[in-house]
Amino acid sequence: MKIAGLIVVLLCGCLLIYGTVDFPEWGDPASPASTHVSPYYIETTMEDTSVPNIVTAVLADYRGYDTMFETIVIFCAGIACIFLLRTYTHQAPETRLYRHIPTGIILRIKKGGKLPEDSTDFERVDLQWVPYDLIIKTACRVVVPFVQLFALYVIAHGHHSPGGGFQGGVILGATLILYAISHDLRTTIKRMSEKAVILLSAAGVFIYASTGALCLLFGVNYLDYSGLAAILGVDPVSARSHGILIVEIGVGVAVMAVMVSLYYNLSSVGKQDEGL
């Protein structure tokens, strides 16, 4: 059976490689992709939208539908992960570990024992992941705000440089994941609760879709941001540039929330109690 599978895979691989022979040369100006719409984008993006980065303009303006449904796909992935993994029947773990902070001694408290929940001298530690590392904690705490600032820069500067909502949102989510890895999952959930994460992932999609719907109210097509010129107080060309920024923010919020939600559920098997 294994050999039959190998033969099938090899055949498919050879067919795919054979198929690439028909592809146009890399960077060929006469290829179909470079002869129909690409010249239009290259020549008129600056006049239409006043966005120097053509990729961003195509992604969020000319091909706004694609990006909106990409965001919805990511939102659906987060929701599916919650449906598959999240368990709401909460069972307290049999034993818990508490570290006495001044001495570093770890106490194992069996079920029914008295838990030092309200004491400031004790902190709860995970059963599987216990090393206490001051250097990693401090270093990550110093790094996180700068990385978050960079993520906001990536989202806001997508018009002029590579970047945009997806990349910035992923980096913003990665900072929270870094915080969860360097401290623990409960500390992160205290900062950003599960409810907030789910609400934000829906809010990001809502920002994108409602910007499009707002354009409809001004009598232009769905996601044609030039209709927003009246409420933004600028000319229609700048309005398209600002509209791109608004939807990029929506994408960033949705992607960030979904990444954090995926990590919460994956690393704690849906219990959101003890994580990586």
Next chain:
Amino acid sequence: MTWQLDHIILSLVIILALGAITVKDLLGAAILFGAYSFMMCLLWAIMGAVDVAFTEASVGAGVSTVFFVAAVFRTTRRTKD
């Protein structure tokens, strides 16, 4: 210079992909997959698709590796086949 670099990265992509599917240790496979994503990111950057390279670096090499490690941490580290 560029085509030598191209060939080195392309062969690294193939080696890392083969390594990621043959290695028995799933944590190692996750890390090899992250390295594979990073090599793909370099390839995109060489071809001038900087936006795609940025996405590949943040999603492929960054967050998805963390997700794989989290999944390995919660399941098993050894593969059966």
